[in-house]
Amino acid sequence: IFAHVLEQHWEWKNFQISLIKRRTMKVHNVTNDAVDLLEFRDRVIKASLNFGFLVVSTCLQCYVFSTKNWNTPLIFDLKEGTVSLILQAERHFLLVDGGGLYLYSYEGRLISSPKYPGMRTDILNSQTVSLSNDTLAVKDKADEKVIYIFDALSGKPLGDGKPLTHKTEIVEIALDQKGLTSERKIAFIDKNRDLFITSVKRFGKEQKIVKIGTMVQSLAWNDTSNILCGIQDSKFTVWYYPNTVYVDKDLLPKTLYEKDASEFSKASEVVSFVGNHITIRRADGSLLHLHISPYPAILHGYSGSSRWEDGLRLCRFVQDQTLWACLAAMAVANQDMTTAEIAYAAIGEIDKVQYINSIKDLPSKESRLAHVLLFSGNTQEAETLLLQSGLIYQAIQINIQLYNWER
Structure with missing residues (x-):
């Protein structure tokens, strides 16, 4: 028996696409009610709509449509016609078939084809593979505690080539989509349904894997800013600035x-998180749409371009404690202590305001930087920095304050 699934739907921003026949798709633009029909030579096997592009694979070819122009798709031939997964990032997309993983640009150029030992592509799905502009992460099937991380452009393993290893089996992984390559983060859920976050880049030193949530069933990163959402036991949670765990752990619950x-x-999953619009599929297949505040995403934009004055203006306008907490964490992460001081004062963290004031009075740049690291809880790095700068007295002072007599 051969069967075809019809009436599949894909949605992105103002476009709704449905597969009406085996070889025909209908595109509906809800803003102006325009309807386009897309005809294909062979039957449609897989499709994906995201980041302004529709990628469709038939048994022989792959079609790439831009949402700006539905008339002239880019078409290239496929080696194998059994595409089992299509994942999109802003700059490129990934095709998974029986032969391997292939990364293509939206112009149809093959960028790379990452490989790892014992690769089985038939069992990969959107929960075990994640793609961002510069990184590709794949969960190993042979050893479920391991995640392989590749440079998307070269297809080579990142950093020192060692995969990321966790202490229990991993269920779902997701890479953040925005920001610098050096700050790329990966979030994952393990078998105990705990949510962890860690940095993808590792140079020799072990990056801390930090737990930021429990009983998480499903997660998704935002497509335009590094905001994470997930379904926890009986509540839906949005982490407006997950990086807070590396800056000031006590602040995380406030963000x-x-x-x-x-x-x-029970078995709901997050389907997409576009802009401030989240789509969730319930166990019975029905879709739920949620909206969150647009302000944290705007704040992420300001922080990314170091527009701290605008960030302060926004927080004063909205008057929301959560937003102030996000601004405080962002400012400390970018070492803008003046903004951090104002933000901490706004959420009533007086002890931190005093500490930041004492940092500003320090004479040398190195000691200021070391105390910022100390503020974020990176005692080892702070000490190393002071020793490299020859500020041995201050390094001893830090260890005395921490009651670390052995050092």
Whole structure:
């Protein structure tokens, strides 16, 4: 028996696409009610719509449509016609078939084809593979505690070539989509349903894998800013600035948005997180749409371009504690202590305001930097920095304050 699934739907921003026949798709632009029909030579096997592009694979060819122009797709031939997964990032997309992983640009050029030992592509799905502009992460099937991380452009393993290893089996992985390559983060859920976050770049030193949530069923990163959302036991949670765990751990609970999730069934999953619009599929297949505040995404934009004055203006306008907490963490991460001081004062963290004031009075740049590291809890790095700068007295002073007499 051969069967074809019809009436599949894909949605992105103002476009809704449905597969109406085996070889025909209907594109509906909801803003102006325009309808386009896309005809294909062979039957449609897989499709994906994201980042302004529709990627469709038939049994012989791959079609790439831009949402700006539906009339002239880019078409290239496929080696194998059994595409089992299409993943998109802003600059390129990944095709997975029986032969391997292939990364293509939206112009149809093959960029790379990453490989790892014992690769089985038939069992890869969107929960075990994740793609961003510069990084590709794949969960190993043979050893479920291991995640292989590749440079997307060269297809080679990142850093020292060692995969990321966790202590228990991993269920789902996701890479953030925005920001610098050096700050790329990966979030993953393990078998105990705990949510962890860690940095992808590792140079010799072990990056801390930090737990930021428990009983998480499903997660997704935002497509335009590094905001993470997930379904926790009985609530829907948004981590407006997950990087807070590396800056000031106590601040993390203040940067969360939580909503009662009793209307979701047990096995709900996050389908997409575009702009401030989240789509969740319940166990019975019905879709739920949620909206979150647009302000944290705007704040991420300001922080990325170091427009701290605008960030302060936004926080004063919105008057929301969560937003102030995000601004405080972003400012410390970017070592803008003046903004951090104002933001901490706004959320009533007086002890931190005093500490930041004492940092500003320090004489040398190195000691200021070391105390910022110390503020974020990176005692080892702070000490190394002071010793390299020859500030041995201050390094001893730090260890005395930490009651670290052995050092």
